[in-house]
């Protein structure tokens with residue numbers, strides 16, 4: 001199995017303020033799958049995504065990518081692994097304000113041994129003609145596309161997205177979802193996307209629903225709907 005998540009438990013706080021956020025998460029994701037993580041606020045989605053991405057550690061359990069357990073890696077190996085194999089997209093775009101669009105995407109390319117061609121990618125993203133502009137000269141959707149470009153230019157095995165459309169309006173959200181779909185199809189990256197939006201489950205290969213730190217539902221969707229046709 002490509003991405004294996006086994007027995008993950010995680011708490012925050014101590015004593016009276018201790019909360020068990022993840023209470024034993026077991027799931028597997030195949031290579032190239034687009035997996036959507038759904039669940040109410042506080043159910044542990046972002047915590048799980050951060051643990052998958054090695055941003056945060058688990059109390060127990062492990063994450064294995066291609067058979068390699070991230071917990072067995074020392075800090076340096078883990079940093080290199082994250083840098084080379086994982087791409088992150090957050091709700092806030094976190095672009096570098098004084099670098100232009102192309103340079104922001106190039107930041108991602110520098111981190112990789114086999115980056116995608118930056119100009120080709122800018123064209124796929126519909127950003128080529130804006131490549132010399134600064135982030136604050138672009139719309140929110142264009143900034144998010146740049147952030148996706150920065151994550152994807154590394155050609156990461158896994159693209160982790162935390163509410164990538166959280167700050168965007170309906171039309172722009174759809175545009176971004178179409179782009180994530182296109183990237184997943186074209187480059188074959190495995191995608192794990194956290195969202196509040198139940199409609200997004202229809203475009204996923206796998207839908208995992210968390211509730212109170214546990215998996216309530218995990219199903220494979222054999223009839224994936226095009227992002228274009230989603231409605232909410």
Ligand SMILES: Nc1ncnc2c1ncn2[C@@H]1O[C@H](COP(=O)(O)OP(=O)(O)OP(=O)(O)O)[C@@H](O)[C@H]1O
Nearest residue numbers: 012013019021039040041042043044045046047048
């Ligand atoms: N660093 C932290 N320190 C303390 N508590 C935390 C920390 N990170 C998350 N939590 C708590 O863990 C619980 C789960 O948070 P998490 O962000 O994983 O949920 P979520 O399902 O992603 O929620 P949302 O949809 O609102 O983003 C929440 O109660 C949150 O307050």
